[in-house]
Amino acid sequence: MKRSKLWAWIILILGALYFLLPLVATLLFSLSIRRGTYSLDAYTNVVQAPAFQQTFTFSLVVGVATIVVGLLIVVPAAYFVRLRAPQLRPIIEFVTLLPLIIPPIILVFGYIRMYNSSSLLPLTNTALGTNILLTLAYVALALPYMYRAVDTGLRTIDVQTLTEAANILGANTLTILVRVIFPNIIVAVLSGAFLTLAIVIGEFTIASLLNRPAFGVYMQNVGANRAFEPAALAVISFVITWIAMGMIQLLARFAPKTAPRTD
Amino acid sequence: MADEFLHIENLVKSFNGNTVVKSVNLAFNKGEFVTLLGPSGCGKTTILRMVAGFERPTSGTILVEGKDISPLPPNQRKIGMVFQAYALFPNMNVEDNVGFGLKIGRVPRDEARARVEEMLKLIGLSGYGKRFPFEMSGGQQQRVALARALAPKPKMLLLDEPLSALDAKIRVSLREEIRAIQRELGITTMFVTHDQEEALSISDRIVVLNAGHVEQFGTPFEIYNRPTTRFAATFVGTLNTLAAKVIDPATKSVSIDGQIAIIPSLSSAARSGDAISLTLRPEAISLANGHARDIVLDGTVSEVAFLGAVIRLKVNLGENALHLDTFNDQHSPPPRYDEKVKITFGGSDILVLGD
Incomplete structure (x- = not known):
């Protein structure tokens, strides 16, 4: 084996151990609720807890709402920037990166200040209003991932020519977006959607400060009060994230093929 | 002229002060196959795109059958267009691609199906309806693009360098096929190319363009044998x-x-x-x-x-x-x-x- 190849393997194994050992330890710990034997009791306790089901459902619904609202904003925006205002792309990219730079705690204090009970738009007055605020906050949080996923999808197709081809055949802008553009970037859109879901399911800071019954908040509470169940929850949330990532990989195989041919 | 179909009058197009089409006047007869020929940047594609409605003229008028179409958006012009890059919708099979314009035009389903079949027969691709674009060769894709453009029975056909992305051999056979279909349907056609051989071989008339203006407008025989300007003489053929x-x-x-x-x-x-x-x-x-x-x-x-x-x-x-x-x-x-x-x-x- 060549020297450089050997080093590559050593670094890879060290990296894998660094990532995998804590996971294996967490998994083993989550199975060790009974002394001297492995069992799924911690998982049973977690899944059967009403709070788990409520918070998980809540986060799932907010996640889906985030994806829908996010796509309604991001897909037309990315499409128009690519088609009509490509010079705005660097600005839009910068704006979509801001949620990565601004910590969620700053973001949520800003929201609370802007939309509290004494503001012009007192969203925090009601549970529904706060849920809407939470969803919008998550839309902002997911923006870097969602925009990049959609923009990458748009890059794989000839947006201008497809738009013009549909347009001259009689289609208006909405029809073009729905029937031509969206189906051709659906895989990219779904990968953005799964990333968003993965973020929303585990998010703690914003949900906690807005006092919403989200899964991330529940995980923190369980972590503060129990021993084995938090480990089980961590494994469950890892599995959910991995499923989401696996779905992205799987869907990539179904992307419409656009390779040009000259024969 | 009684059978005049397209009339372009004093057409000018400027981009940021740079005039790329300089007061162009052209008249096409009904059913005529006219080629806009010229080097890169001569304004030929810009003229075609103004006729399609993708570019707004800086000044001048475009009349189709006597009516000014300049204010109309592309989706209301009833013009068919074939693009250099095929532009088939990758998510749709051949049938859906060809039937797209009919669906948008709310043509009844049975009628649309029959029309799609008719178009596929016309381009010699009957039985290919369920295939997706990526499963077809470039030449087949471009024929599907032609069928898609013709399916809604447009008043006029625009061909924007439709053969440029193809191999030399396919290019020759497809251009003959395009010309045969155009003759059969009698549709007025504007064809854009920089390839003089292509222009000479299939056009009724050729517009030789240079730096945004018309150098000569005539039949291939006239353009080749009686060029009126040095540019037309040197650009078309060897001199x-x-x-x-x-x-x-x-x-x-x-x-x-x-x-x-x-x-x-x-x-x-x-x-x-x-x-x-x-x-x-x-x-x-x-x-x-x-x-x-x-x-x-x-x-x-x-x-x-x-x-x-x-x-x-x-x-x-x-x-x-x-x-x-x-x-x-x-x-x-x-x-x-x-x-x-x-x-x-x-x-x-x-x-x-x-x-």
């Missing part, structure tokens, strides 16, 4: 230019590399000693193997290109170099490199060009 000096305007005699020739088309305004340029096509010149025409000159072969049916020779006459084409004759081999030859051409073959 030889000979430097000559006027000896005696009265006898129309000139000197080419010290050899005397009589040029019947010499301008009466020419004066003794004037330096002039004589232009002529390669096929107008032949080797004077015992059959001399009006003018005979001595030269030396500097290049021999055997192209199969045709042999292209380059003959040097002092500072001048002439290309000439002769047919391959299996009984007499072509002259060799550096061989002294006599070339001959008719006085009337010399083109008199305005700049």
Whole structure:
């Protein structure tokens, strides 16, 4: 084996151990609720807890709402920037990166200040209003991932020519977006959607400060009060994230093929 | 004109102060196949895109059957278009691609299905309806794009360099197919290309464009044989230019590399000693193997290109170099490199060009 190849393997194994050992330890710990034997009791306790089901459902619904609202904003925006205002792309990219730079705690204090009970738009007055605020906050949080996923999808197709081809055949802008553009970037859109879901399911800071019954908040509470169940929850949330990532990989195989041919 | 279909009047297009189409006037007859021919940046695609509605004219009007279509968006112009990059919708199969315009136009389902079948038959792809674009060759994809453009029965067809992305062999067969379909349907067609052979072979008329203006508008025969400007003559086909000096305007005699020739088309305004340029096509010149025409000159072969049916020779006459084409004759081999030859051409073959 060549020297450089050997080093590559050593670094890879060290990296894998660094990532995998804590996971294996967490998994083993989550199975060790009974002394001297492995069992799924911690998982049973977690899944059967009403709070788990409520918070998980809540986060799932907010996640889906985030994806829908996010796509309604991001897909037309990315499409128009690519088609009509490509010079705005660097600005839009910068704006979509801001949620990565601004910590969620700053973001949520800003929201609370802007939309509290004494503001012009007192969203925090009601549970529904706060849920809407939470969803919008998550839309902002997911923006870097969602925009990049959609923009990458748009890059794989000839947006201008497809738009013009549909347009001259009689289609208006909405029809073009729905029937031509969206189906051709659906895989990219779904990968953005799964990333968003993965973020929303585990998010703690914003949900906690807005006092919403989200899964991330529940995980923190369980972590503060129990021993084995938090480990089980961590494994469950890892599995959910991995499923989401696996779905992205799987869907990539179904992307419409656009390779040009000259024969 | 009674059968005038498309009328373009004083069409101007500027991008950020840079005028790319300069007061273009054109009139197409109904059912005519007209090619816009010119080098990159001459404005041909911009004119086509203004007719399609993708670009708004800076000034001027575009009339289709007497009606100004300039204010209409592309989706209300009832024009079909085929793009260089095929532009088939990757998520749809052939049937759905061809039927897209019909669906948008809310054509009843049965009628639309029949029309799609008819179109697929027309392009020779019946039975390919369920295939996706990526499963087809470039030539097949472009035929589907043509069927898609024609399915909604447009008033006019625009072809934006539809053959440029294809291999040379497919290009020739597809252009013949496009022309046959256009003739069969009798649809007025605007074809954009930079390929002169393509333009000459399939057009009813050709518009030669240069730097945003029309150099010449005429039939392929007129454009090739009677170019009215130097640009049209040099852009379409190969053109030889000979430097000559006027000896005696009265006898129309000139000197080419010290050899005397009589040029019947010499301008009466020419004066003794004037330096002039004589232009002529390669096929107008032949080797004077015992059959001399009006003018005979001595030269030396500097290049021999055997192209199969045709042999292209380059003959040097002092500072001048002439290309000439002769047919391959299996009984007499072509002259060799550096061989002294006599070339001959008719006085009337010399083109008199305005700049």
